[in-house]
Amino acid sequence: xxxxxxxxxxxxxxxxxxxxxxxxxxxxxxxxxxxxxxxxxxxxxxxxxxxxxxxxxxxxxxxxxxxxxxxxxxxxxxxxxxxxxxxxxxxxxxxxxxxxxxxxxxxxxxxxxxxxxxxxxxxxxxxxxxxxxxxxxxxxxxxxxxxxxxxxxxxxxxxxxxxxxxxxxxxxxxxxxxxxxxxxxxxxxxxxxxxxxxxxxxxxxxxxxxxxxxx
Ligand SMILES: CCCCCCCCCCCCCC(=O)SCCNC(=O)CCNC(=O)[C@H](O)C(C)(C)COP(=O)(O)OP(=O)(O)OC[C@H]1O[C@@H](n2cnc3c(N)ncnc32)[C@H](O)[C@@H]1OP(=O)(O)O
Numbered sequence: 290x291x292x293x294x295x296x297x298x299x300x301x302x303x304x305x306x307x308x309x310x311x312x313x314x315x316x317x318x319x320x321x322x323x324x325x326x327x328x329x330x331x332x333x334x335x336x337x338x339x340x341x342x343x344x345x346x347x348x349x350x351x352x353x354x355x356x357x358x359x360x361x362x363x364x365x366x367x368x369x370x371x372x373x374x375x376x377x378x379x380x381x382x383x384x385x386x387x388x389x390x391x392x393x394x395x396x397x398x399x400x401x402x403x404x405x406x407x408x409x410x411x412x413x414x415x416x417x418x419x420x421x422x423x424x425x426x427x428x429x430x431x432x433x434x435x436x437x438x439x440x441x442x443x444x445x446x447x448x449x450x451x452x453x454x455x456x457x458x459x460x461x462x463x464x465x466x467x468x469x470x471x472x473x474x475x476x477x478x479x480x481x482x483x484x485x486x487x488x489x490x491x492x493x494x495x496x497x498x499x500x501x502x503x504x
Pocket of ligand 1: 315427442444446474504
């Protein structure tokens, strides 16, 4: 699997042998339409969960959505090769699955990200759905471990304390850090606050480094 290392340095492939079965992830640099395309898709997600439209409008929307899917289907790429998730300068790294937040700090001391929950993330009573917070925390933990120079790891457990309801369309901040390391295990924690520093939720998790080839 490894290409030969030169100058006695560890090659990229050798480094990746420590990432278990994860594919190689390198940053993607798509054309200028990728970011606006993803934002348009996010707007569609917001509308798909919030509209109350007549059936003739839905028939037209369905036809356009099916045509769009047919346009894109030939370009489906494997994990690690798809553009989404690999564009550092876009909200959610350009992945529709991820929260549309921007990374603001990424180093061994920790990772900070900023953004909003949108209509798509509504749970009830104007608050974010309790199930989307673990997505945000898990993603910050994945990046926190990566930023600390550890191989991509799997989440063994993730515990969340919901301290206050998390509002939609309000700028929020999340900060994660590695608290301690024991061999393959990295114990991490993170806090989600509003811009005034009010704590909305906090979380701690265990990220376990995979063994070579481990899925
Ligand atoms: C430029 C582009 C950038 C792109 C970036 C892309 C980033 C991509 C990021 C992708 C991010 C993707 C993120 C995701 O994929 S997260 C996906 C969700 N997570 C999973 O699917 C994980 C499923 N579980 C497993 O695979 C295994 O259970 C793991 C691998 C976690 C451990 O099974 P394994 O057989 O390997 O090891 P072990 O069982 O000997 O355990 C090892 C040690 O850990 C301790 N332990 C284990 N579990 C727990 C527990 N629940 N509480 C407390 N302790 C626990 C255990 O006691 C032992 O400790 P010790 O006895 O040694 O002291």
